[in-house]
Amino acid sequence: MARPTHRPGNLPAESTSFIGRRREVAELRKKLLTARLVSLVGPGGVGKTRLAIRAATDLGRSFAGGAWLVELAEVGDPALASNTLMAALDLRDQAGAEPTELLLAYLKDKQLLIVLDNCEHLVAAAAELVHAILASAPGVRVIATSREPLSIPGEHVLPVPPLELPAAHGAEPMHQLRQNEAVALFVERAAAASGTFELSRSNQAAVADLCRQLDGLPLAIELAAVRMRILTADQILERLSDRFGLLTGSVRGALPRHQTLHTTIDWSYDLLSAEEQSLFRKLCVFAGRFTLEDVEGVGADEVLQTLSSLVDRSMVVREAMRAASCFRLHETMRDYALLKLREAGEEEAVMERCTAYYVARCSRAMPGARYRLAEWLEWTELEIDNIRSVMRRCLNVGDTTRATDLVAAVGWYW
Ligand SMILES: Nc1ncnc2c1ncn2[C@@H]1O[C@H](COP(=O)(O)OP(=O)(O)OP(=O)(O)O)[C@@H](O)[C@H]1O
Ligand SMILES: [Mg+2]
Incomplete structure (x- = not known):
């Protein structure tokens, strides 16, 4: 009997359910067949990291050396990008050796998929490092997540859109509404938070409108959904609409996405003790x-x-x-x-x-x-x-x- 092969790697197990994104995962898979660097680009909270980890978990199986997540978000100094990658790969520095050289020597004959997460604040350093890796390690492929592209030769940019939105007022049939990505995320998180929430005829319009108000941004949807423990969807919608209204002089639609997210975080923060x-x-x-x-x-x-x-x-x-x-x-x-x-x-x-x-x-x-x-x-x-x-x-x-x-x-x- 064939034993399951254990692939090396350090991808975290997902701690909450993953919703939708079939199209994006398929696209990413297709691009990675030919390109060696695919950058997932989009605004904060849109779901780049989740998508990258999900795709890498699937795709990593076809790399002998597995899939590795490298988080750059916490690295403040561009000079430390190589060290961070080494630490993620479980490599230790050697006295006197230059980290990038050590890293490139290690990667040279490896077959790995690397997820470089949150490159935006170190774009130049990340770009330089990836460029060097691609040039010297033919078996390595990279998925980068960033709020802006790395802009190096060979990069394929895949914009990450917000989740698919439902029709206004939840006008589509119930079974279709449930399949909608934004609605499905809201329903999952609201049910997890309240223990009792279910999508029904009486709340479908409010839930759909809420998802639309939140621009289908997963982080904003999660923040709103956990409030379903004490508020109804109507109440949340009303309160958030008031806030957004204040910002746009009551005309909705002119709010850039980062404003939507910032305002939703503001709202959540104000509700804390x-x-x-x-x-x-x-x-x-x-x-x-x-x-x-x-x-x-x-x-x-x-x-x-x-x-x-x-x-x-x-x-x-x-x-x-x-x-x-x-x-x-x-x-x-x-x-x-x-x-x-x-x-x-x-x-x-x-x-x-x-x-x-x-x-x-x-x-x-x-x-x-x-x-x-x-x-x-x-x-x-x-x-x-x-x-x-x-x-x-x-x-x-x-x-x-x-x-x-x-x-x-x-x-x-x-
Ligand atoms: N497809 C999805 N299914 C379930 N949850 C999701 C999905 N996409 C995103 N989320 C959740 O939404 C939140 C934001 O997602 P994520 O951290 O991936 O955003 P990001 O684009 O990487 O943001 P940032 O630019 O700030 O790093 C997370 O809590 C994540 O778990
Ligand atoms: Mg991220």
Whole structure:
């Protein structure tokens, strides 16, 4: 009997159901047959990352070396793009070797599919790196996600549209409405949140109009749907319409998509309790994934309850990483949280607490690391983006003492 072959790779398991996108997945598959770089391009929250991971999970099976996700969102420094890719591939730096060279030498004869997620803030560095990989590693193909194209030779751009919209007022027959992508996402998330929600004749018009108002943007739809625990679709529609109306002078249709999303996040944020708001804005200090202990470390007490309700409200994503349970903010949410932290005049104090926490934490972990290397490496891997961003912050304000302490404490990781 043939045993299932285990492909290497690091793609995360999807933690919520995946809806629709058949056309886009098919298109991506077709393009990847000929092109070696396909960039999924679209606005924040439209579903680029989900689509890339879904497609790579299917397509990765035909690559001997499997499919690998590299998250660039958390990398602030373009010079670290190669290091990030190496870390994602489980390669360690070697003293004296230039990371890009090491990487290219490793990839040269490999057959892999690489998903480079969130290239937009490092477009130039990502473009340069991908260009070098494509030139020297013929068996490697890349799916990039970005809010703008990488603009290098050989790139095929696949624009990611919002989810397919239903007809106004849910005018189509019920079975057809259920098949609609935006409606299906709303219904799934609303049912998961409330436990009882079902699409019916009495709510179909409101649900369809809500999806239309939200431009079929998955992130906005998810934020609205979790509110179905206490509000009806009509109530949500009414409240959101009021907000959008204020922005456009009541003529709907002139709102750009990023405005739709920003306003929906605003609305969700305003519905949080004061403690939830306060915790949410602090979470932007974490550049990458974080644990409950980290949140407590940056000076928030009694966080468990508040953090759980932020997860329930889709403001924070929960993820299982190896054994540990951890959390992260969607990129768009992190940008938003930082704005709110600044508005509240808390940025400096919270950043300082975060720095103090990581310096103390890393120095504490260091001495015993050699006896518990596996555990220490796992922790460092989860936290490395946070640690790097703290280092950068220290350097930016001329705090070389603490930056050096951090480098010394995580030196083994590199
Ligand atoms: N086809 C889908 N099925 C189910 N959920 C989806 C789908 N597409 C997107 N989502 C959900 O919508 C949210 C936003 O999607 P995603 O993170 O993929 O957007 P993005 O385009 O990568 O955004 P950004 O540019 O900010 O990185 C996520 O919570 C994701 O799980
Ligand atoms: Mg993304």
